[in-house]
Amino acid sequence: MGGNEFPTTQNTWIGQRVHEGGGGRAAVNQHVMRVYAWPLQVYFRGTRDRWLGEPEDIVHGFFADRLAKPGFFSDWQKSGLRLRRWLMNGFCFYLSELRHARRKTASVSLIPESVEDETPTPEEQMDRAFAVAIVRQAMEQAYEQCRSEGLGEHWQVFLKHHYQGMTYRALAGACGVSPARAAVMARTVARKFRRSLRELLARDGAGPDEIDRELESLLEITSHA
Amino acid sequence: MPEEQHPPHGDRKKPSLPEDALPELTEADATRMLSLAISGPLRPVDDLIERLSRPDGAKWLSRVLSAGPTAAFGAAREQIADGKASLEQLRAIKQTSKSLLQNSKDPQSRLTAMVSYFFPVAAALTHYDESICSRPREELETVLLDLAAVTDEPWSSMFSTAALSGEDAQG
Numbered sequence: 001m002g003g004n005e006f007p008t009t010q011n012t013w014i015g016q017r018v019h020e021g022g023g024g025r026a027a028v029n030q031h032v033m034r035v036y037a038w039p040l041q042v043y044f045r046g047t048r049d050r051w052l053g054e055p056e057d058i059v060h061g062f063f064a065d066r067l068a069k070p071g072f073f074s075d076w077q078k079s080g081l082r083l084r085r086w087l088m089n090g091f092c093f094y095l096s097e098l099r100h101a102r103r104k105t106a107s108v109s110l111i112p113e114s115v116e117d118e119t120p121t122p123e124e125q126m127d128r129a130f131a132v133a134i135v136r137q138a139m140e141q142a143y144e145q146c147r148s149e150g151l152g153e154h155w156q157v158f159l160k161h162h163y164q165g166m167t168y169r170a171l172a173g174a175c176g177v178s179p180a181r182a183a184v185m186a187r188t189v190a191r192k193f194r195r196s197l198r199e200l201l202a203r204d205g206a207g208p209d210e211i212d213r214e215l216e217s218l219l220e221i222t223s224h225a
Numbered sequence: 226m227p228e229e230q231h232p233p234h235g236d237r238k239k240p241s242l243p244e245d246a247l248p249e250l251t252e253a254d255a256t257r258m259l260s261l262a263i264s265g266p267l268r269p270v271d272d273l274i275e276r277l278s279r280p281d282g283a284k285w286l287s288r289v290l291s292a293g294p295t296a297a298f299g300a301a302r303e304q305i306a307d308g309k310a311s312l313e314q315l316r317a318i319k320q321t322s323k324s325l326l327q328n329s330k331d332p333q334s335r336l337t338a339m340v341s342y343f344f345p346v347a348a349a350l351t352h353y354d355e356s357i358c359s360r361p362r363e364e365l366e367t368v369l370l371d372l373a374a375v376t377d378e379p380w381s382s383m384f385s386t387a388a389l390s391g392e393d394a395q396g
Contacts (some may be wrong), residue, residue, distance in 0.1 A: 132250050135250060135255040138247035162258065183388060184370065184385040184391060212264060215262055219259050
């Protein structure tokens with residue numbers, strides 16, 4: 001693979017890992033499966049292809065088939081698409097292939113003639129699922145960082161304030177720290193979470209100047225759920 | 226809606242996090258958490274926050290505090306952190322920092338000027354419950370909490386106390 005296929009300005013993490021080959025490529029595949037498996041399953045559930053099988057099996061089949069292709073990620077980079085869109089397009093082709101293969105063998109009764117319109121669309125459902133998946137992944141990364149740095153208490157304060165909505169004053173009573181200290185502890189973890197989430201969006205293909213816009217777009221999608 | 230809308234929770238057979246560490250996320254949770262990651266326009270103070278958050282941030286700060294306008298009335302720790310400087314002295318340090326900032330020609334002097342601005346501002350709030358700058362309260366609180374998160378003691382406590390001074394600590 002040529003070194004110019006992944007310019008340093010974009011997709012740095014994925015580009016570098018793929019360029020390493022072997023273990024690097026495995027790390028990329030692992031990242032893709034962790035972050036995008038669930039959004040693709042949600043997408044699949046929203047389509048008329050649900051008769052093809054269990055969402056988890058179908059998505060695993062897609063990953064096994066496509067992620068092994070040598071040019072999969074360099075083709076994505078050339079496309080200029082967000083990685084989730086690239087995966088969704090690839091998944092559609094994969095479903096189409098499965099459909100043709102299964103129609104030859106499936107009994108007619110298994111194949112739906114028509115499916116009622118779905119609202120929201122599978123694409124919208126996938127975007128919502130993607131938003132939840134990357135928040136989840138960023139929280140896991142922030143948690144792991146806190147754990148390795150001995151900041152378990154900070155993590156709890158962050159979670160109770162930003163996730164459960166406890167005020168700093170209430171936290172002070174529950175955790176035995178001052179409200180001011182609780183605010184700093186939450187802030188410390190929030191910085192780690194923010195960094196992780198923005199890095200995950202960069203891996204999805206957003207350039208440094210596009211990340212805030214991408215976040216606003218995901219906020220728009222999830223807030224209208 | 227999909228048949229099953231449960232968000233992912235790591236590997237279902239072997240959760241990657243303890244239950245009390247990270248509960249399941251709904252879309253409403255994700256919305257709230259996403260908004261945390263929006264950085265907004267870059268503020269000048271972000272350069273200072275970035276500098277302080279580097280591994281040698283504490284040493285760098287110590288050097289700046291002992292040589293910059295913050296040392297005008299004595300050791301910064303005693304004057305600013307412990308509250309020995311009067312309100313007028315804190316105002317004077319802040320004023321010096323403003324002209325330093327206007328005349329600064331390199332990143333290092335801009336950073337020094339920002340230290341000399343925000344440290345007395347925080348000290349005035351902490352020790353005198355007095356705001357000596359005209360920044361909106363909400364904006365100032367955010368900056369002070371950011372500074373508290375990247376400084377060691379006694380500065381971290383001074384900034385966090387300043388950030389929540391005069392408030393009911395709701396946020």
